[in-house]
Amino acid sequence: GAGVSQSPRYKVAKRGQDVALRCDPISGHVSLFWYQQALGQGPEFLTYFQNEAQLDKSGLPSDRFFAERPEGSVSTLKIQRTQQEDSAVYLCASSIRTSYNEQFFGPGTRLTVL
């Protein structure tokens, strides 16, 4: 596709449920990033992939968060046993290389945990 797409756009989960958020990066982009954006805040880095390799997961807030990109294209962010503090917009971005390139963002998935 022309841009980064994410699905679903909105997700409501009951506390304790598992959720999976999908990101389709721009075709051919090597790097993929996940960010978490709370209301009224800037994005916070979660994790980074170069192709299928997860090179940095230092921003994942707990071991309930897991991300994968098995074929170096589509990525999934999974949150297990969701809690209310997980409510946020989850943004995916891709960039063409691993150098200082601009990152192109998807529309985000707004997760609400009740």
Added chain:
Amino acid sequence: AQKVTQAQTEISVVEKEDVTLDCVYETRDTTYYLFWYKQPPSGELVFLIRRNSFDEQNEISGRYSWNFQKSTSSFNFTITASQVVDSAVYFCALSEAQAGNNRKLIWGLGTSLAVNP
């Protein structure tokens, strides 16, 4: 420590006014990149500009201009003759070298700009 500060939380102007959004950064690296992104009400972050640490030339793109000054660690963004469509949250971000060739962005808290007709 790496940090980006956008001291202006909210700005409100009347259409056609000029407005400057401030960004101050902290980094220990000599090589880094600075970015501005726009986040309209729809939520999707839109890339505006990237500037590397070795290029202090100011840049102009239409009604947008950027002033990068290493001496004051600032990278300010000016919109000339603002329009209602400029209403959005604007984020300044910093990218520096990380282990593993990571290029994660460090973000400011954003400045919410409201341009009123």
